[in-house]
Amino acid sequence: MAEMGSKGVTAGKIASNVQKKLTRAQEKVLQKLGKADETKDEQFEQCVQNFNKQLTEGTRLQKDLRTYLASVKAMHEASKKLNECLQEVYEPDWPGRDEANKIAENNDLLWMDYHQKLVDQALLTMDTYLGQFPDIKSRIAKRGRKLVDYDSARHHYESLQTAKKKDEAKIAKPVSLLEKAAPQWCQGKLQAHLVAQTNLLRNQAEEELIKAQKVFEEMNVDLQEELPSLWNSRVGFYVNTFQSIAGLEENFHKEMSKLNQNLNDVLVGLEKQHGSNTFTVKAQPSDNAPAKGNKSPSPPDGSPAATPEIRVNHEPEPAGGATPGATLPKSPSQLRKGPPVPPPPKHTPSKEVKQEQILSLFEDTFVPEISVTTPSQSSLPAVVVETFPATVNGTVEGGSGAGRLDLPPGFMFKVQAQHDYTATDTDELQLKAGDVVLVIPFQNPEEQDEGWLMGVKESDWNQHKELEKCRGVFPENFTERVP
Structure with missing residues (x-):
């Protein structure tokens, strides 16, 4: 019996819930169609908008905080x-090993x-802050459902009030066949029954309205x-969290x-003990710089880069005991990359000093051979070589072309691509195979990089005569090189 009673209660409750859902759905349809008015509260609606905004901001903050903690981890x-x-x-024998481990x-x-402190003082506080939103949201x-119930009960009560007036008019003037056919004494009872029934429905509707x-x-x-x-x-919460x-x-x-300072001190002590083996970091040219890196040109014929450079015996020795060929270091912005390797291999001829040239050093018409640094010598430092122009038939040859009007100032020699x-x-310069180039010196010798020459194409010079x-x-x- 108890089970049957509990089942009856459960079934009645389900039926009541279903009836409420149907009534709410009907009321919403009538409100949307404009056949029933809806209770509005603009102040409360603004509070709901603020609540949704606050929930969105808090959820985002929680997500970003978790991302931050993951990054810290x-x-x-x-x-x-x-x-x-x-x-x-x-290594164990290095000084400061124990300090470094500590x-x-x-x-x-x-x-x-x-x-851990970020979790305790920020994340957990964040979780507690957001924990109150689900209950308020529900x-x-x-509250929205109860508002619909209230509107529905109000409309039902108002409809009964309207029906009451119609019933009173009917009671005053009977129109039904039953009332007309009934004896005079019975008509009073029917009227009293209708009044009682109407009052009962109105009282129930009023009670439901008051309850809703x-x-x-x-x-x-x-x-x-x-x-x-x-x-x-939210203001105080944001302040506390970010503080x-x-x-x-x-x-x-x-x-x-x-x-980090302690670790630096330990490493300084290690450096002092092994100072002679300190690693020196050399400056490297920037990849974004327009200039080219100071790299030795790759020898096209694959010859070894350590070929010694030939020097004639009349070259002056560097003054002050300086290392031969020593040049001032250049800044990375002045460095130029080594020239690319040409497609087919070729041998760059190197000049040899003949005995006849050495014996004729003191003749008037002697023009010394000048050694040219080939690409195979790129690994060696550039050697400063002085030239001694000689006069042949009244014309200045070699060294400088300043004395000839058909050559650019400072002309040294010709080469062919x-x-x-x-x-x-x-x-x-843009070169095609066969182009003849008149080689001239750099305006600033420090700007010259190994494997690169300065010049002007002979065709351009003959046409424009504008060196710049x-x-x-x-x-x-x-x-x-060509004669």
Whole structure:
């Protein structure tokens, strides 16, 4: 019997819930069609909009905070592996090994402490802050349903009130066949029954209206107080959260800075003991710089780069005991990349000093042979070679072309392109195989890089006679010297 009773209660409750859903759905349809008015509260609707905005912002903040913590965890792991690498390469007999290991341990502990404090003082607070939103959100939805119930009960009561007036008119003037056929004494009883029935329905509708209004107003009053308070609390929450994060990060970096300073002191001590083996970092040219790196030109014939340079015995020795061929270092912006290797291999002829030339050094018409640094000598420092122009038949030969009007100022010698070369910069010459180039010196000798020459194509010079517009640099190993 008890089971049957409980089943009956459950079935009745389900039926009541279904009836409520149907009534709400009908009421919403009537409101959308404009056949029933809807209770509006603009102030509450604004509170709901603020609530949804606050929930969206808090959810985003929680997501970003979790991402930040994941990044801290990743940095911790990376720092730990880096310190483990230092411990492995730090040999036992080096000074400061124990201090370096201790610093690595403190570094690991500092990362762990920083992560845990972020969880305790920021993430957990964030979770607690967002934990109150689901309950309020469900209450807002329930309040909306109770508002529909209230409107439905109100409309039902109003319809009964309208029907009451019609029934009173009917009672005053009977029109039904039953009333007309009934005896006089029976008509009074029928009228009394109709009045009683109408009053009962009206009383039930009134009770339902009062009950629905009470439930709605209780929920509405509570939310009207909570939502503005929750909206205003966001300011203090954001301040506390970001102050905690900023303070924790500041302390973390202070402690980490001390550890880094201690590690630096340990490494300075290691450097002092092994100072003679210090590794020197050499400046490298920037890949983005328009100039080319100071690289030795690749020998096109694959000959070894250590071929010694031939010098004639009348070259003056460098003054002051300086190393032969020593040049001032250039800044990375002045460096130029070595010329590319030409497509087919070719041998750049090197000149040999003949005995007859050495014996005729003191003759008037002697023109000394000048050694030319070939691409195979790129690994050796450039050697400063002086030329001694001689006078032959009253004309200045070699060295400088300043005395000849048909040659550019400073003309040194001619070369002929053996391969096509595509210029890669505005200060380079575009060469075709067979082009003759008049070689001239650099305006600033320090700007010359190994494997590159300055010159002007003979065709351009003969046509324009404008050195500033026609001259440019080109790779020496793409050309061959001609008489």
